[in-house]
Amino acid sequence: MSEAGTTGTGxxxxxxxxxxxxxxxxxxxxxxxxxxxxxxxxxxxxxxxGASSIDGLDEAEAAARLEKYGKNRLPDPPRKxxxxxxxxxxxxxxxxxxxxxAAIAVVVGFTDHEGGFLSRFGDAIAILLIVILNAFxxxxxxxxxxxxxxxxxxxxxxxxxxxxxxxxxxxxxxxxVPGDLxxxxxxxxxxxxxxxVQTIDLATEEAALTGESTASMKDALSxxxxxxxxxxxxxxxxxxxxxxxxxxxxxxxxxxxxxxxGRIGEMIxxxxxxxxxxxxxxxxxxxxxxxxCLVLSxxxxxxxxxxxxxxxxxxxxxxxxxxxxxxPEGLPAITTITxxxxxxxxxxxxAIVRKLPAVETLGAATVIASDKTGTLTQNEMTVRVxxxxxxxxxxxxxxxxxxxxxxxxxxxxxxxxRLPAPLxxxxxxxxxxxxxxxEQDRETKKWRIVGDPTEGALLALAAKGNLxxxxxxxxxxxxxxLPFDSDRKRMTVITRDxxxxxIAHVKGSVDVLLPLCxxxxxxxxxxxxxxxxxxxxxxxxxxxxxxxxxxxxxxRRVRKDSAEDGDVERELTFLGxxxxxxxxxxxxxxxVATCKAAGIRAVMxxxxxxxxxxxxAKEIGLWDEGDEAITGSELAKMTDEELTKRVEHLxxxxxxxxxxxxxxxxxxxxxxxxxxxxxxxxNDAPALRxxxxxxxxxxxxxxxxxxxxxxxxxxxxFATIVEAVREGRAIYRNxxxxxxxxxxxxxxxxxxxxxxxxxxxxPPLTPLMILWINLVTNGLPxxxxxxxxxxxxxxxxxxxxxxxGLLNRRDYLGILYVGGIMGAAAVALYVMSPQDETGLLxxxxxxxxxxxxxxxFHAWSCRSPIxxxxxxxxxxxxxxxxxxxxxxAIHLVAILVPSLRPVFRTYAMSPNEWMLLLVLSALVVPxxxxxxxxxxxxxxxxx
Numbered sequence: 001m002s003e004a005g006t007t008g009t010g011x012x013x014x015x016x017x018x019x020x021x022x023x024x025x026x027x028x029x030x031x032x033x034x035x036x037x038x039x040x041x042x043x044x045x046x047x048x049x050g051a052s053s054i055d056g057l058d059e060a061e062a063a064a065r066l067e068k069y070g071k072n073r074l075p076d077p078p079r080k081x082x083x084x085x086x087x088x089x090x091x092x093x094x095x096x097x098x099x100x101x102a103a104i105a106v107v108v109g110f111t112d113h114e115g116g117f118l119s120r121f122g123d124a125i126a127i128l129l130i131v132i133l134n135a136f137x138x139x140x141x142x143x144x145x146x147x148x149x150x151x152x153x154x155x156x157x158x159x160x161x162x163x164x165x166x167x168x169x170x171x172x173x174x175x176x177v178p179g180d181l182x183x184x185x186x187x188x189x190x191x192x193x194x195x196x197v198q199t200i201d202l203a204t205e206e207a208a209l210t211g212e213s214t215a216s217m218k219d220a221l222s223x224x225x226x227x228x229x230x231x232x233x234x235x236x237x238x239x240x241x242x243x244x245x246x247x248x249x250x251x252x253x254x255x256x257x258x259x260x261x262g263r264i265g266e267m268i269x270x271x272x273x274x275x276x277x278x279x280x281x282x283x284x285x286x287x288x289x290x291x292x293c294l295v296l297s298x299x300x301x302x303x304x305x306x307x308x309x310x311x312x313x314x315x316x317x318x319x320x321x322x323x324x325x326x327x328p329e330g331l332p333a334i335t336t337i338t339x340x341x342x343x344x345x346x347x348x349x350x351a352i353v354r355k356l357p358a359v360e361t362l363g364a365a366t367v368i369a370s371d372k373t374g375t376l377t378q379n380e381m382t383v384r385v386x387x388x389x390x391x392x393x394x395x396x397x398x399x400x401x402x403x404x405x406x407x408x409x410x411x412x413x414x415x416x417x418r419l420p421a422p423l424x425x426x427x428x429x430x431x432x433x434x435x436x437x438x439e440q441d442r443e444t445k446k447w448r449i450v451g452d453p454t455e456g457a458l459l460a461l462a463a464k465g466n467l468x469x470x471x472x473x474x475x476x477x478x479x480x481x482l483p484f485d486s487d488r489k490r491m492t493v494i495t496r497d498x499x500x501x502x503i504a505h506v507k508g509s510v511d512v513l514l515p516l517c518x519x520x521x522x523x524x525x526x527x528x529x530x531x532x533x534x535x536x537x538x539x540x541x542x543x544x545x546x547x548x549x550x551x552x553x554x555x556r557r558v559r560k561d562s563a564e565d566g567d568v569e570r571e572l573t574f575l576g577x578x579x580x581x582x583x584x585x586x587x588x589x590x591x592v593a594t595c596k597a598a599g600i601r602a603v604m605x606x607x608x609x610x611x612x613x614x615x616x617a618k619e620i621g622l623w624d625e626g627d628e629a630i631t632g633s634e635l636a637k638m639t640d641e642e643l644t645k646r647v648e649h650l651x652x653x654x655x656x657x658x659x660x661x662x663x664x665x666x667x668x669x670x671x672x673x674x675x676x677x678x679x680x681x682x683n684d685a686p687a688l689r690x691x692x693x694x695x696x697x698x699x700x701x702x703x704x705x706x707x708x709x710x711x712x713x714x715x716x717x718f719a720t721i722v723e724a725v726r727e728g729r730a731i732y733r734n735x736x737x738x739x740x741x742x743x744x745x746x747x748x749x750x751x752x753x754x755x756x757x758x759x760x761x762x763p764p765l766t767p768l769m770i771l772w773i774n775l776v777t778n779g780l781p782x783x784x785x786x787x788x789x790x791x792x793x794x795x796x797x798x799x800x801x802x803x804x805g806l807l808n809r810r811d812y813l814g815i816l817y818v819g820g821i822m823g824a825a826a827v828a829l830y831v832m833s834p835q836d837e838t839g840l841l842x843x844x845x846x847x848x849x850x851x852x853x854x855x856x857f858h859a860w861s862c863r864s865p866i867x868x869x870x871x872x873x874x875x876x877x878x879x880x881x882x883x884x885x886x887x888x889a890i891h892l893v894a895i896l897v898p899s900l901r902p903v904f905r906t907y908a909m910s911p912n913e914w915m916l917l918l919v920l921s922a923l924v925v926p927x928x929x930x931x932x933x934x935x936x937x938x939x940x941x942x943x
Contacts (some may be wrong), residue, residue: 363728747819
């Protein structure tokens with residue numbers, strides 16, 4: 001950028017007297033004595049920073065400040081040690097109970113001087129193996145998660161141009177200090193938060209930080225109020241944003257963690273890991289089981305001591321057996337595997353899960369708080385309407401894709417080779433009065449804009465009419481440009497055509513350009529502009545604005561004599577109006593309707609303007625009668641209590657900051673909602689982490705948003721959320737199925753062990769037998785239930801009540817009922833057997849097989865809590881059939897292989913014993929069918 005005498009339009013401030021830098025570094029300037037830095041007088045700010053607007057800092061002063069304030073980078077995120085991560089895997093009630101059981105089993109093994117090592121310590125080894133396996137599964141999942149602050153660090157600019165000692169130098173961005181003078185131009189990544197000193201046609205892309213889809217015009221001299229939101233601080237530039245147009249000089253006010261980007265990083269750090277509803281339920285569930293185990297084990301142990309006559313280590317072994325029987329050891333592993341399988345299914349649909357419990361959580365969502373830019377919309381400014389020659393044309397085609405066309409009044413598709421003259425002139429000027437360019441990604445074939453999004457929309461518009469700049473520009477020689485700025489509100493490019501005529505191509509605000517027009521381009525040629533024409537143009541522009549379209553006027557002037565004196569931007573010919581906006585994504589409207597049918601409230605949280613956001617909300621069906629919209633400025637005046645009271649009626653939150661998004665999420669959570677937050681920008685990251693489940697965009701989103709989120713949409717399609725919700729609900733339903741299956745099977749074990757232990761000479765099942773049943777024979781059917789096909793009516797049901805436990809009262813009654821039947825059958829074997837030592841040991845082996853095979857029949861009844869097993873669709877679940885067959889085969893190995901019989905204490909059974917075993921095992925099926933039939937008969941009468 002040139003010195004203070006820079007010519008051209010823009011906010012170029014005459015420099016003050018050159019100051020010598022202060023002898024002592026001043027603190028980073030976040031606020032002056034009279035308010036924030038963006039309201040402070042620029043001379044006062046430069047003086048307070050000890051900075052010069054011409055020469056910048058000298059090298060010695062810069063080095064001293066770097067030493068004092070540290071490098072311009074975000075702090076490294078705290079790291080957990082490997083040991084701590086491993087130890088945290090054991091901080092679970094179920095795991096701690098199993099560890100206690102293993103310790104007791106070790107003690108019992110040392111007191112038992114008979115038998116080999118495996119028979120003495122087999123129980124303890126089996127328990128410890130299960131605990132270690134679960135710990136490493138959890139450790140592996142946590143290691144895969146990446147820190148959001150790492151991604152924030154990547155956003156820092158790698159280098160910066162600064163003026164030091166009167167010379168421009170390129171230095172690493174981390175060496176920038178408060179008081180440095182940044183030299184900025186198009187394409188630069190901004191290295192630190194800075195107050196603008198001089199600007200020439202400056203615009204920056206701040207969507208990642210503010211959520212606003214259009215480029216932000218900057219003006220060094222523009223006054224800014226103290227309560228201005230981030231997106232309205234037009235005399236400031238910020239770390240993590242880029243310059244898309246123009247030049248500027250800015251003095252650095254804050255670096256590192258003091259920047260707006262750094263504050264977001266601190267917010268991410270301050271937001272703890274939010275437990276998902278499933279994690280909370282499983283933790284509560286585990287605590288309940290622990291209490292039940294302790295009470296029953298204490299009762300059994302106390303009864304043994306009161307009865308007397310038996311060694312203490314045998315009584316401890318019985319207590320351990322009871323604890324092992326009550327705990328569903330396979331629950332953590334099967335839950336993890338079921339969620340992992342669900343994660344794979346969701347990945348195939350374009351939803352990548354970063355944290356396993358998030359698979360289920362989205363199914364519980366009652367509120368989806370969605371960012372607008374890039375999530376509900378395409379984040380591609382698109383011209384949707386053109387008004388030229390007195391006619392309105394609908395523009396077809398997506399975003400920056402140059403393929404499309406025009407439709408007259410929504411009915412007639414125009415022939416692109418024979419466009420009306422006013423429309424042709426409008427498109428040609430849109431292409432020529434432009435500094436952006438379009439390029440296509442070689443891999444994705446997706447078109448993107450390099451430069452200002454508004455100008456990109458105009459380029460795409462021209463290309464859709466076969467008037468791409470590449471085809472128009474060769475017949476025009478560039479002469480001069482008068483750039484756009486916030487005062488002039490227009491831009492002009494002067495070209496010379498093949499006939500030697502100089503043509504001024506002008507675009508800008510309607511209220512600025514229309515008074516400068518004296519001619520009108522119609523289908524019949526150029527004529528004088530009448531008052532009626534002016535009223536019609538104004539009316540059409542107002543209609544477009546009412547539809548939340550950004551409206552620009554397109555004009556031109558042909559200078560017959562290139563030496564003609566006077567202002568070129570006068571006596572213009574009006575060509576047309578273009579109305580543009582960031583349009584909704586395809587499929588979003590249907591996705592919103594599906595969410596509504598599923599009882600999920602969708603709200604929009606955006607950094608964009610209120611009118612634009614509300615119009616998009618209405619277009620996609622997000623807005624209902626009685627809904628309200630609120631701006632960030634209005635929100636800032638509300639207390640958290642006021643926001644919580646009003647939040648149920650608010651549908652659109654516009655011009656919001658990162659802190660306000662965090663407040664909104666917390667307000668919904670305070671009302672008892674399960675909140676899913678979608679977003680793609682840096683400013684979304686804290687709210688993504690605070691919500692129950694954060695959903696980030698995979699293609700258009702920032703690394704920060706993706707790393708803070710639980711779920712990433714690989715295709716950036718909001719409609720994919722609907723599939724994720726359906727999958728989440730199906731997974732939760734399946735988790736309920738296999739938990740009911742495991743607990744009812746465990747209840748059978750618990751009844752058998754508890755009752756048998758009250759009879760002194762009846763040998764109870766060993767811990768190894770119980771673990772074998774819980775993990776080996778029950779594990780595979782539980783997994784098969786975890787992948788049962790989803791109910792087609794899931795998305796027509798309301799979200800489940802957050803106060804509801806994993807299981808309801810009917811489920812618990814069913815667990816007692818089924819467990820009582822299984823346990824009673826096992827106890828009946830003891831009652832019917834010979835009461836000598838050999839007969840009782842063989843009966844224990846029979847009871848072992850009975851309690852292992854009964855759940856394989858019971859699994860078919862668990863596919864639905866109400867419907868008969870014989871009316872399920874499909875009638876035969878292939879995964880469940882294979883799982884039951886495999887479990888039965890594995891159990892047969894423990895019985896039929898002679899070398900394993902001493903380990904599992906089994907024996908070779910006779911055909912009659914096998915027949916008795918199968919009949920008693922299958923008894924649970926008719927018993928459950930009778931209970932379901934009674935339940936179905938009673939429920940309609942209750943309704």
